[in-house]
Amino acid sequence: MWLRSSVERSGCSEVAVAEEDTATERVVAPGAEDLERAAEAALRPRRLAEFVGQRVVREQLELVLHAALGRGGTPDHVLLSGPPGLGKTTLAMIIGAELGTSVRVTSGPAIQHAGDLAAVLSSLEEGEVLFIDEIHRLARPAEELLYVAMEDFRVDVVVGKGAGANAIGLALPPFTVVGATTRAGLLPAPLRDRFGFTGHLDFYDDGELEQVLSRSAGLLEVDLHADAGGEIASRSRGTPRIANRLLRRVRDWAQVRSDGTLDLAAARSALAVYEVDSLGLDRLDRSVLTALCTRFGGGPVGLTTLAVAVGEEPETVETVAEPFLVREGLIGRTPRGRVATARAWDHLGLVPPEVGGTLFG
C-alpha cells in the first residue's frame, strides 16, 4: 500500500509507518506507537539548524544539500541508519524542507509488490524526496526495481501478460531517495551502493537531550526547570523520542498532582509513578536484572531459564530488555549464559557473592 498525506505536494507529508518494536507500550520503548505520531510530529525540528546533536552527520548533510542547491540539481540519495527514535524520519523531513521540495513517505513493509513501487516512482515529480522507512524490509523484486530507478532514473513497466508481455522503460525525473534503516547490515550491497551519502545516527548524550527537552518544553508551553530537564535526560536512554515521551508524562503529573511547574521534585515523582529509575530502566529491565542477581547469584544463566524466572518469553528478554542492559554494562553475554556485572549489583544496591569464596560460606 502506498501511503501519503493530503499535504504531500505543498510541503512535508507525514504518515504513520509500521514499527518493528515489540513492546511499544513501555514508556521507555524506543519505537513509537501510531497514536503517538501526532504528538511527535508537533515536536519535530523543521530545519537543520534546529536539529540537536549528531554534529558530524548534520554538517556532512548540510554540505551535500547546499552543494546540490547551489548547482540547481538534486542531491545524491541519502541513507540514514541507526536505532529507533534518534531522528531518521525527522532528518528526512528536514531534507525536504532544506531543498524546498515535498517529501513522499512510504516504508519497506508497505510496499508488497514491485508494481506498488513502480506506481510510486512513476508519479514522482522533479526534485521530490521519496522517504522509504525501514528500507531493509523491502521485498527483493521491489529492491531491484529501486536500484535501477536510483541509478538510471528509469523504471521498467511490464505491459500485457504471458508470452505477449513487454517491458517498457519509462524515464523518471530526477529525485532523491532518503532511506532509513535500523539494520544497515541487512541492506544488500547493490542497494547500499546506490546511496551517495550515508549518515549513521548515534545515541545522544545527556547535554544534547537536555537541549531537545528544553526546545520541546518551549513548544509545549510548559515551564521546565533546568534540573528537571537534566533528570529526564539522564533517564532517557540516549534517545530523543523517549526524552520527549517522558517530558509529556512529567507534564501530565505536574498538571494533575501539582501546579503545573516541571521542577526536579515533579520530574522525580512522575518518573517514580512510571517506574523509570535513575538509569532509565523500567520494571521489566529491573526484574531481569534482579532475577539474575538474586536467583542465579549473578549468573551465568541461560536465556530461557532467565526468561522463565521473570515470566516472559525468551525473545522478549532478548530483544526488549537485554540490548539496553548490555549497552549500559549491566549484563554481559558469555558462551555459558548471561552474567551480571559489578555495575548491576551496585545499581540494585546488592552485594555480589564473593568470588572464590568457599562452598560453605
Ligand SMILES: Nc1ncnc2c1ncn2[C@@H]1O[C@H](COP(=O)(O)OP(=O)(O)OP(=O)(O)O)[C@@H](O)[C@H]1O
Ligand atoms: N536531533 C533531534 N532534535 C530534536 N528532536 C529530535 C531529534 N531527533 C529526534 N527528535 C524527536 O524525537 C522523535 C522521534 O524522532 P524520529 O521519528 O525522527 O526518529 P526515527 O529515528 O525516525 O525513529 P524510527 O526509526 O522509530 O522511525 C520526534 O518527535 C523528533 O522530534
